[in-house]
Amino acid sequence: MKEQISIDEFDNKKFKKHIGDIDESNRKAVVTHFLHNYHNGVKKHYEKEANKYIKEIVEYKNEEEKLNILYDDAEQYLLFEVEKVPFPTPKDYSFKFIDLFAGIGGFRLALQNLGGKCVFTSEWDKFAQTTYKANFGETPFGDITKESTKKYIPEEFDVLCGGFPCQPFSHAGLKKGFEDTRGTLFFDVVDIINRRKEIGKPVKVVFLENVKGLKNHDKGNTLKTIIETLNELGYEVATEILNSKNFGIPQNRERIFIVGWLKEKNKTFRFPFGIDSEDAVIYEKESLVNIKSTAVGDILIKRPDVKYTISDKLFAGHIRRRKEHKEKGNGFGFSSVNEKTQYTSTISARYYKDGSEILIEQTDANPRKLTPREAGNLQGYPENYVIPVSDNQAYKQFGNSVSVPVIQAVFNEIKKQLL
Ligand SMILES: C[S@@+](CC[C@H](N)C(=O)[O-])C[C@H]1O[C@@H](n2cnc3c(N)ncnc32)[C@H](O)[C@@H]1O
Structure with a gap:
């Protein structure tokens, strides 16, 4: 069976021609998201379409390659293929999250380590998708600005995370917050949050990461608009610049972290600071035990x-x-x-x-x-x-990525204080 059917065939040119699909870019994502959630309720969300695609490829292979593959066998093999990856979804999970601008899954590794289940991923870069799939078994969906991608996001999840590219917002001044962000990738983030709010299933926590320069980007207007927009949608927001070198990583990497939580929770949030900060000693003593000084x-x-x-x-x-x-x-x-x-x-x-x-x-x-x-x-x-990619691609991917232990340390606090 191994030689007869595989997830990668959903990209196969001959197969694409055969079924003449108009929205083919997310097909592999639908099938892998379905298989990855096979043992839990999220499966239903992708089921109808995934069944259709799996049936189509089984028919195609039987006809074109003169094989006799049964649908159930194909499904079992494909299931095995997505589950034998190094970082499969934890069987028991305590919260669900979506991974936007996912890169190679730095957020996902950290949140899975803390008992999270990823129910949707988006990343449009083909090479990053290859790395993501090799490690997590899921091919990310593509362009998040498109409705044909957004429509696959399940209604229910607790946390939205992502490191969206930093872009200036309009200075029109007439509109405020949300509307000011139109045309940027942050707009798509808030659009997703807003839709959950409108159907009465609000996202509980928003967890964003960005370059340190976001703080002063466009004379501070960019960060201000981000915070105001999240406030407008009903979230309290805390931001902090943290350095990877304080979290057990020998790299001087400063990044800004933005955490938003529902105002109705009536809570505050304190970031962890890591080993090099005096503030840290006051309240993080316990968690600092695990962070070693590195070289x-x-x-x-x-x-x-x-x-x-x-x-x-x-x-x-x-x-x-x-x-x-x-x-x-x-x-x-x-x-x-x-x-x-x-x-x-x-x-x-x-x-x-x-x-x-x-x-x-x-x-x-x-x-x-x-x-x-x-x-x-x-x-x-x-x-x-x-x-699984060339050296050049690998450098790009790791250079673009978050430092996993920092995400994990911050999310550990989010879990303790906000979820
Ligand atoms: C700074 S990187 C995030 C890396 C990620 N946090 C990680 O740990 O690997 C931003 C990512 O957003 C992706 N991206 C940019 N625009 C996108 C879009 N419209 N739809 C989907 N992904 C997009 C880029 O390809 C890039 O990989």
Whole structure:
């Protein structure tokens, strides 16, 4: 059976031609979301359409490839395929969430670790979808701005999370909040929240992450509009800038975290600060026990391939640029660290270009780039997280990602204080 049917065939060009589907982009997402929720109520939400697609592919294969596959067998095999992944949905769960702008599932890993079940995912990048599927068994739905994607979001879930791209809002000044955000990806986030509110099933907690620059973006107008809009929809909001280096990760990565909860709960929210903050000692003593002080050596692998050592030409270029920067008083052009250094600079989605933001010093050789696995370690991804894409794609994906332990520490507080 293995050779006869697989989830990836739902992308197969010949099959697409055969069924002539008009809205084909989300087909694999429908089937995997259905199979992934096979043992719980969420399955129903995707069932009708998924059955139709599975039947179509069974018919197609039987006819075109002269096979004799039964629907039930096909379903069982596909089910096995989505469940044998490294990070399947926990069988017992205490809350449901949706994962927007999901990237490679940094939020999902953290929330699953805390007993959450993901009921819907959206991420339109094909390569990120491949990584997501290899680890969680689900192919994310595509463009979240489209109704043809939004219509698949189940009515009931407790938490909405996502790291949406930061965009300026209009300055029209005539409208306020919600309407001001029209045409941006944040508008789609609030649209989803608003629809749940209107049907009397409000989202309990909104958990967003963004670049630190959001705070002063457009002279503070962007963050102000985000907060006002969430207030308008009935949420209290707390924001905080946290640094990954304080959460057991040897990386200097500052990000803003936005947490919104229903006003009617009449609660406040306190962020965790991690190990380097005095505030932290006052109320997080207990949870800090698990966070260890780290150094770069903790995320390095034993015998990295020589291909990660940078060439003489590239190294000479880095040195030249460093000199030029220094002369202009611009700081350093590249940043090299060794295993004893406490933390690296921030890994970004551009790391694949020349790696200059984080180079590892080597004795008797030019410095080297992080390997993709090390880039994953630097964002707190576990060892068994599968990297099924090229090195360049992997660097982009980890550079774009959240630091998993930070998300987990914040969500742990959300669970304790707000859910
Ligand atoms: C900063 S990354 C988020 C990474 C994620 N938090 C993680 O841990 O990997 C933002 C993601 O939003 C995705 N994205 C942007 N616009 C989108 C859209 N209209 N629909 C779906 N995904 C979108 C991008 O492809 C990108 O992967």
